Amino acid sequence: MKPLPADAAHALDIFQQAGSWEQRARLLMQWGEKLEPLSDAQRTEENRVHGCESQVWLVAEQIGQHWQFRAASEARLIRGLLTLLLMRVNGLESATLAQLDLNDWFNQLGLARQLSPSRSNGLNAVLQRMRELVKTSGY
Template identity: 70%
Template sequence: MNLPADAVAALQIFQDASGWEQRARLLMQWGERLPPLSDEDKCEANLVHGCESQVWLVGRLHDGHWQFSASSDARLIRGLVALLLARVNGLSADELQQVDLPDWFNQLGLSRQLSPSRSNGLNAVLQRMFELTE
């Protein structure tokens, strides 16, 4: 499956990172690069349920390809969500269904960082993406 350009860039950067501390710093930087959501978008309707942290998700369809925006009040989660968006933005609904979340974070060398609650939270974000694309 073709990876979006942002996903390819993320893989390159994270696989080149020497050790865990550098990956953690990169994770925070990716989170900081997420464009902020407007206050209107940070509403109850866009809140992802199943996350311990607050995560808002907005999806828009452009020419058959999905573009998601998200934000979180937790820095680490924001970084993980930014990397999830890098993996899914620009995909069709069918391609989105084939995204393997554990495999993606494993390729990035971040699976250690995914505690069960973070993993569940990211799965909740992905599930919400599926709901939006239906």
């Protein structure tokens, strides 16, 4: 198994130190503020992720063999979850992204049990959309 990207390892360390769901929820809100905003031109129907209760937009860029994603949402908690997801996937190659176990990642962070089924489904929809973008790129 490949090591975590540096940002993901840092996030994992911080979230594992949080002793309660309240602390993790506070961290999620704070980390959601770190999410780089998308421009209005990027918040298009084409970039919208379907399957999320909240509106989520996703854009992808391939740099060499590695992928970089950016995402946005109006919902504060979702922005925090997206930040953690992006920290886990950014910089991955296509094959590694295809194998990613999202539930395992949020379980390691201590967040899996607090995710409602709709939030969990929404995050899986974001990951699925990432995989579709990678697949349609031909790599």
